[in-house]
Amino acid sequence: MKMLKPEYHCAIDMVIEIIGGKWKVLILWNLNEGVKRFNELKRALPGITQKMLTQQLRELEEHGLVNRIEYDQVPPRVEYVTTDLGKKLQPTLFEMCKWGDMYSEDRGITMNRCWTTYDFMEKKKDG
Amino acid sequence: MKMLKPEYHCAIDMVIEIIGGKWKVLILWNLNEGVKRFNELKRALPGITQKMLTQQLRELEEHGLVNRIEYDQVPPRVEYVTTDLGKKLQPTLFEMCKWGDMYSEDRGITMNRCWTTYDFMEKKKDG
DNA sequence: TGTGCAGGTTACTAAAAAGTGCCTTCTTGT
């Protein structure tokens, strides 16, 4: 399991380590819509393997960005939810998204979007 | 050399790839103060190897965040400067820094700082 | 004559991150 080291160059490096995993942003994006179950997330992330989803969720949990809620049922029921710390990351992701949008337009890069600047605008309007 | 793939999950993933190298943020931080020569950067980044500095600078250049200016002299003189695209990244880095500061305080993590929220405030005041 | 400096390159190695495939537990449905 990836641990945050006690020493970083600076806060930005730390942030990159926290949200820099292969699937982290995508998971946060999905959980942003609301609470989700394991297999629900799995279906929402085409191409992710069971192992990677578990691993990334565990890391997000360890870093305090998501909560894992286990219900004592059979068959098991586990739900994932973003924490307050995770919600507070939104403005940061928004800025990254804004720059990324500008950058990719400038350089003619296309991509499968998840978050767009527009999504954030909508969210702001609703909130 | 690391190429940006034609396809990304989303803009945020792309941004992480662009600034996510081991020394990228530190280099940008240093170049933020103004133009620097190769060995000047090397001295400013204790622990970096020649190879890593060259490599990270090449990637930053390829991604359009810094410019490499080579003077035709002997001994060689090469200067590095952030581009407009690189300068536009500042608000993003500021947001990352802000969240990181809050996060590390919340979780009792200490670090060798480069950028701090304070630095950005000062910059804003001056500009 | 050879040492140093500026700004690299190349080949090789080690470590970290991601991906693959198969195993498990319990229960409901056919």
Added chain:
DNA sequence: ACAAGAAGGCACTTTTTAGTAACCTGCACA
């Protein structure tokens, strides 16, 4: 009797990143 679904675990391989060490050019200086 057997499959499927939920939520993983474990061992192994591959790919990606980072680090080490040696080498190069061309001049200036002792």
